[in-house]
Amino acid sequence: xxxxxxxxxxxxxxxxxxxxxxxxxxxxxxxxxxxxxxxxxxxxxxxxxxxxxxxxxxxxxxxxxxxxxx
Numbered sequence: 001x002x003x004x005x006x007x008x009x010x011x012x013x014x015x016x017x018x019x020x021x022x023x024x025x026x027x028x029x030x031x032x033x034x035x036x037x038x039x040x041x042x043x044x045x046x047x048x049x050x051x052x053x054x055x056x057x058x059x060x061x062x063x064x065x066x067x068x069x070x
Contacts, residue, residue: 001028001051001052001053001054002051002052002053002054002057003049003050003051004027004050004051004052004057004060004061004064005049005050005064006046006047006049006050007047007048007050008042008047008048009048010029010032010035010036012048013029013032013048013049013050014029017029017050019063020050020052020060020063023059023062023063024059025052025056025059025060025063026052026053026056027050027051027052027060028050028052029048029049029051030048030049030050030051031045031046031047031048031049032048035047035048
């Protein structure tokens with residue numbers, strides 16, 4: 001697994017996860033529950049992480065390079 005992005009808010013991480021999965025790239029959220037229980041852990045953990053499998057890294061980078069639609 002490779003972390004491709006980190007966010008201070010869970011909602012932002014889920015938006016990226018949905019963009020990735022819409023493009024056919026399975027993505028996973030890490031540290032979501034811990035930060036929701038106590039948001040003060042966000043800085044200590046480095047934020048909410050969005051991970052993809054190693055073999056999906058190039059496809060995920062391509063999705064990240066695209067601008068989200070308004």
